[in-house]
Amino acid sequence: MNSVCVIGLGYVGLPLALSFAMKGYKVFGVDSNEKLVEELKKGETHHLESYKGKTIQEILKEQLENENFIPTTDYRKALENVNDIIVTVPIPVYGGKPYFDYLVSCAEEISKNLRKNQLILLRSTVVPGTTRNIFLPILEENGLKCGEDFYLAYASERIAEGKAFEEFENMPTALAGFCENSVRRAVDLIKVICKEEIIVASSFEVVETAKVIENLQRDINIAMVNEFERFTKAMNLDIFEVIKVANTHKRVNLLYPGPGVGGFCIPNAFYYLDAKAQELGIELKISKTARMFNEGIPGYISDLVMKTIEKYKCSKKVAVLGIAMKDYSSDDRLSPAIEIIKILQARGVEVKAFDPAVKTEYDFKVSSLQETLKDVQLVLILAKQHGIEFEEIFEYIPPSEAIIIDTRNVFSYNDAKEKGFVLEKI
Ligand SMILES: NC(=O)c1ccc[n+]([C@@H]2O[C@H](COP(=O)([O-])OP(=O)(O)OC[C@H]3O[C@@H](n4cnc5c(N)ncnc54)[C@H](O)[C@@H]3O)[C@@H](O)[C@H]2O)c1
Structure with missing residues (x-):
């Protein structure tokens, strides 16, 4: 055998x-x-x-x-x-x-x-x-x-x-x-x-290096689209629509922006390449800028939450939906969601989070959608998951009171208009 x-x-x-x-x-x-x-x-x-x-x-x-x-x-x-x-x-x-x-x-x-x-x-x-x-x-x-x-x-x-x-x-x-x-x-x-x-x-080195740059190009691509998001937001355009249109060009393959880059692979790629680059006396300027930019996205999202609280004069309570490092994953290693929550907590925001796929225990994690949405107005969507029906938000918060910050393109501006909730997208 x-x-x-x-x-x-x-x-x-x-x-x-x-x-x-x-x-x-x-x-x-x-x-x-x-x-x-x-x-x-x-x-x-x-x-x-x-x-x-x-x-x-x-x-x-x-x-x-x-x-x-x-x-x-x-x-x-x-x-x-x-x-x-x-x-x-x-x-x-x-x-x-x-x-x-x-x-x-x-x-x-x-x-x-x-x-x-x-x-x-x-x-x-x-x-x-x-x-x-x-x-x-x-x-x-x-x-x-x-x-x-x-x-x-x-x-x-x-x-x-x-x-x-x-x-x-x-x-x-x-x-x-x-x-x-x-x-x-x-x-x-x-x-x-x-x-x-x-x-x-x-050689070993060809395959090892190819693998690290396969991951690093995703890190750079994600940094780039998150930068584009800041531009489209100022233009009052939906970045997800802009990218959808751009990607119809046969030689364009933009990824989508989000709350940051997590998991084991992509965030580590720069540090793997950089460890060798330093030995060789090579400076990885673009890769480093992209990595630093991506590491700053959780701070950017938490700023958006604070500004939204201020703008709509709502209580400092947030319901977070999805804490995995990406959609439909149970992996919360280096998840930007965890970092966003920690920044918000440090800024005095009360956070309750729900993610049925993630098994790690956290003090902010609760076990049902209902529990997360109890007595809150502001909902922050950080990852899609089987087991989170986003439409059910409105069973617990009346649409006219709900304020949703959506980093995963779950809702469109049309949905918000039809139902009457406030939508902030990245
Ligand atoms: N997760 C992914 O999607 C993915 C994709 C491509 C490549 N990789 C690479 O594959 C490798 C594994 O990643 P992962 O996500 O499976 O990691 P992981 O942390 O999920 O699993 C690694 C396992 O190795 C065990 N381990 C650690 N040291 C050990 C030792 N000395 N002897 C025996 N077991 C030991 C740990 O207990 C752990 O269970 C990493 O190099 C990662 O970069 C991961």
């Missing part, structure tokens, strides 16, 4: 492991978080993925039952049973600096348990140069030589949360290997789950 080990069972690693399990692989999933592993063993996850009509919860339970998926914290048990090892542990950014400890301790554990002929495929998003300069030397620490005793490849991970299963299958995969054998082994492994083209690049 074919077997593989996936290390790091988060937003990428769990659906990746289950994708191999659904192809009949025996998959050992390793995570250092004991609580997470215990939950997974019971078939529990808060992820919002689905595949061919089945939820990730159903897939997880099926693959546990048929013993194709074995979650564990034990590297040794996992590594002695497989030929191929995939790594998806993160490099978070703290205080603007990439923090390598998770990846380093993962490499140390692999090195201790590495056996001849194994392939290690790194899929984490990394600072360019990490595979060769940080990961590889640790793997060789216990005497085995890359290219002779074991094989190493890097393949960037391009999935979007919420579309993971579909995108493992239908997104072209870029990879590079230490040697020809590493490439061959990695291509064979990726082919099990990916139906699309596999692009073999000339």
Whole structure:
């Protein structure tokens, strides 16, 4: 029976492991978080993925039952049973600096348990140069030589949360290997789950850098459209309509503005590239400006809330709908919504927030739409979610009293006119 080990069972690693399990692989999933592993063993996850009509919860339970998926914290048990090892542990950014400890301790554990002929495929998003300069030397620490005793490849991970299963299958995969054998082994492994083209690049660094700039171009695009929003607002135009029109040009692909940029990938991209750029003595002016601009959007949105409170003389109470880092996600890592709420609280605003998909506990989070909307006039929409019916706002606040600040283009100015509520859009 074919077997593989996936290390790091988060937003990428769990659906990746289950994708191999659904192809009949025996998959050992390793995570250092004991609580997470215990939950997974019971078939529990808060992820919002689905595949061919089945939820990730159903897939997880099926693959546990048929013993194709074995979650564990034990590297040794996992590594002695497989030929191929995939790594998806993160490099978070703290205080603007990439923090390598998770990846380093993962490499140390692999090195201790590495056996001849194994392939290690790194899929984490990394600072360019990490595979060769940080990961590889640790793997060789216990005497085995890359290219002779074991094989190493890097393949960037391009999935979007919420579309993971579909995108493992239908997104072209870029990879590079230490040697020809590493490439061959990695291509064979990726082919099990990916139906699309596999692009073999000339070095690890090409794929690592391509991945970081794929993310960074989204950061820059979002900064740009949020700047355009400030212009269109002053012109009394709806930015969403302007972009819709601009995007009918076949060579234009503008993203939409919003309350800021969150999640693990896009906000970190600048800091990954910048860490290497500083080493090389290169200044990333445009990327840095975009990042700083995006980091300032929560402040801009909270200013808009304060101005609205003042303009309509309403109480300093706000109902926030959606706190995930993007629409239809359970992920609140680096979510701009959380930052907006904290700024508002620091400015003396009472905030109640509702998001049925986000599992993290916060003092401002309540468990129903009704509770959020109780005794407020001002509603701030920061993310769309299944389970938030925005029309229901008017069951709790009469339209003639409601003031809605909409950052997600849920309502149009026509809706506001017809129903009689006040609408502030970004
Ligand atoms: N989330 C996405 O949509 C996405 C998309 C593309 C690429 N990526 C990249 O994929 C990687 C993983 O991202 P994620 O969102 O799945 O992160 P995550 O935080 O959801 O999951 C990472 C998991 O790794 C575990 N872990 C950390 N150190 C470990 C170690 N030494 N040994 C074993 N387990 C360890 C953590 O406990 C956690 O469960 C990152 O490099 C990220 O940049 C993420």
